[in-house]
Amino acid sequence: MRIHAVDVEQKEKIPAWCAGEDWCPVTGTAELLANKWHPVIVHRLLEHQELGFNSLKDEVDGVSSKVLSESLDNLQNRGIVRKEVVDRSPKRVKYSLTELGSRLEPVIEEMGKWGSNNLRKPDEYA
Amino acid sequence: MRIHAVDVEQKEKIPAWCAGEDWCPVTGTAELLANKWHPVIVHRLLEHQELGFNSLKDEVDGVSSKVLSESLDNLQNRGIVRKEVVDRSPKRVKYSLTELGSRLEPVIEEMGKWGSNNLRKPDEYA
């Protein structure tokens, strides 16, 4: 197995060595984002900087408390999301992106662009 | 519900109207990519233009025939992947990306960049 240099300036195309190697950055990123809610959560935090639990729940349409909580744990463990307890009684927390998480912006942005340009809103099919 | 204009030139940031609306392009794209194998499959097809079933299976490390088959069906139904039967006996097919699928390149590319710059290969942790 070779060790591959990383393109610091990010000008390269998708690294061809991704295939056939035992590790692939696309796969790695996919493991993070291949989740029903992760991309949206990151997206909302990119937009709002910081959000409380229920505000975030309102933003992420359709998610349950349990699943949101699990997803946030997950993102926290991966170093994407930061959680800060602001107050207790009434309890108040803030969720925000870490530096690492913020660097996902280009990914989310491209996802948004592709969706905007290539997907249609359900009612536009009529 | 408002109908929103699409930014044809793709210069805008993530559409803020994604939140609070009943449809969001990031969510839409996430539904497509929130699958264990979809991003890698698209990635490999971006690199190789066209691949036979087993070649693709070799490229997508760890996938089983069944799951690869299912994923390809899925991507085909969504208009991302095109399948062409080249020969029969021995059967030979070609999988490639549609125009729509090809437009996912920036998304995959950003995923690759993020992975390259922010994730480490497992053995580098030692």
Next chain:
DNA sequence: CGGCATCCACATGGATACTG
């Protein structure tokens, strides 16, 4: 307000074997 506990349904994917 910000969760966790519980229970449950279903989707997803893995293993193995087999076929035209």
Next chain:
DNA sequence: CAGTATCCATGTGGATGCCG
């Protein structure tokens, strides 16, 4: 070569309720 057929384990998420 390119799948399909089964069967099964697990994950993932949904519903509801409760708690500090």
